[in-house]
Amino acid sequence: MKFGILVNEGPYTHQASDSAYQFTKAALEKGHEIFRVFFYHDGVNNGTRLSVPPQDDRHITNRWSALAKEHQLDLVVCVAAAQRRGLLDANEAKRNGKDADNIADGFRISGLGQLIEAGIQADRLVVFGD
Amino acid sequence: MLLHTVNKSPFERHSLQSCLRFAQAGSSILLLEDGIYAAIQGTQFQPLLQEALNDKKVYALLPDLQARGLPSEKIIEGITLVDYGDFVDLVASHSATQAWL
Amino acid sequence: MSDEDMMDDEAGGGVVKKFLYVNRKAPYGTIYALESLEVVLIGAAFDQDVSLAFIDDGVYQLTKGQQTDGIGMKNFSPTYRALEMYDVEKLYVDQDSLTARGLNAEDLIVPVEVLNTTQMAELMETQDVVFSF
Numbered sequence: 307m308k309f310g311i312l313v314n315e316g317p318y319t320h321q322a323s324d325s326a327y328q329f330t331k332a333a334l335e336k337g338h339e340i341f342r343v344f345f346y347h348d349g350v351n352n353g354t355r356l357s358v359p360p361q362d363d364r365h366i367t368n369r370w371s372a373l374a375k376e377h378q379l380d381l382v383v384c385v386a387a388a389q390r391r392g393l394l395d396a397n398e399a400k401r402n403g404k405d406a407d408n409i410a411d412g413f414r415i416s417g418l419g420q421l422i423e424a425g426i427q428a429d430r431l432v433v434f435g436d
Numbered sequence: 437m438l439l440h441t442v443n444k445s446p447f448e449r450h451s452l453q454s455c456l457r458f459a460q461a462g463s464s465i466l467l468l469e470d471g472i473y474a475a476i477q478g479t480q481f482q483p484l485l486q487e488a489l490n491d492k493k494v495y496a497l498l499p500d501l502q503a504r505g506l507p508s509e510k511i512i513e514g515i516t517l518v519d520y521g522d523f524v525d526l527v528a529s530h531s532a533t534q535a536w537l
Numbered sequence: 538m539s540d541e542d543m544m545d546d547e548a549g550g551g552v553v554k555k556f557l558y559v560n561r562k563a564p565y566g567t568i569y570a571l572e573s574l575e576v577v578l579i580g581a582a583f584d585q586d587v588s589l590a591f592i593d594d595g596v597y598q599l600t601k602g603q604q605t606d607g608i609g610m611k612n613f614s615p616t617y618r619a620l621e622m623y624d625v626e627k628l629y630v631d632q633d634s635l636t637a638r639g640l641n642a643e644d645l646i647v648p649v650e651v652l653n654t655t656q657m658a659e660l661m662e663t664q665d666v667v668f669s670f
Contacts (some may be wrong), residue, residue: 332520433535
């Protein structure tokens with residue numbers, strides 16, 4: 307079965323991203339396909355490569371990046387939500403005249419249409435938020 | 437039928453009460469994150485959960501229960517404890533999932 | 538995977554699913570209402586069968602007379618009136634949520650269909666995709 311995942315909250319403050327990660331991992335272990343993980347609202351903050359959590363804590367962003375690499379996951383950060391919150395890839399940084407980008411490996415920035423497409427193409431959509 | 441998910445403590449939010457008002461007979465409810473506090477015996481929400489169990493399935497995510505130091509023998513009878521793999525199966529076996537955020 | 542699912546895959550862009558946006562949060566205090574509306578507007582281009590449900594504090598998104606100048610935020614409530622132009626016409630409001638807040642349909646900025654609990658529950662059960670923000 308094909309799953310779409312929506313993550314509405316950023317890392318650490320809420321458990322949403324952790325729950326979404328555990329669910330995604332379990333679905334992959336069961337042989338399901340993850341059509342896309344879409345990050346919206348503060349969820350876009352899961353995609354920053356600048357976070358430096360303490361050594362003894364989980365690294366939420368790196369964990370997503372590693373899972374994406376291992377399973378060719380499509381991790382999509384909403385462009386409108388990302389721009390509001392200061393998450394940029396190289397293209398967006400250039401287009402908006404910013405001097406840096408901060409998107410992590412395995413994440414890409416795209417439009418809200420990608421969320422609707424996930425709703426259409428996936429057999430099930432699961433929402434994690436606050 | 438729908439799978440409803442509730443991730444908020446009933447003491448903090450109204451999500452569980454709203455979910456139970458709309459959840460149809462035959463649908464399922466999964467309690468996760470802080471939602472699992474509703475699954476414990478002896479709280480003011482036990483009658484509400486017991487009523488739901490008459491015609492609905494109620495599940496609670498065991499890893500969230502364990503993380504919060506709640507022993508599984510304190511769970512209201514009739515509630516099924518599940519892991520993330522079971523959560524995946526529940527999503528797959530229901531027509532759609534509705535998150536009561 | 539069922540045959541129906543296989544056909545959906547092959548049909549690609551031709552698939553029409555039932556999408557329900559469940560709005561349960563008040564505007565301005567958090568961004569969820571505004572960003573939910575942004576998804577609805579983008580999603581309208583995909584020609585899906587879209588319904589919006591307003592439950593609990595979500596009914597406050599639709600109240601008349603919102604004036605946001607004093608808090609320095611954009612009043613996005615007029616956008617609900619524009620949804621019709623995007624062919625988003627199914628706006629459902631929970632009767633009990635209105636009553637609990639001392640509101641009725643005349644207090645809302647846009648025509649809606651007020652549903653009782655059973656009707657709303659039945660609407661939810663028929664959906665393919667339920668978005669909650």
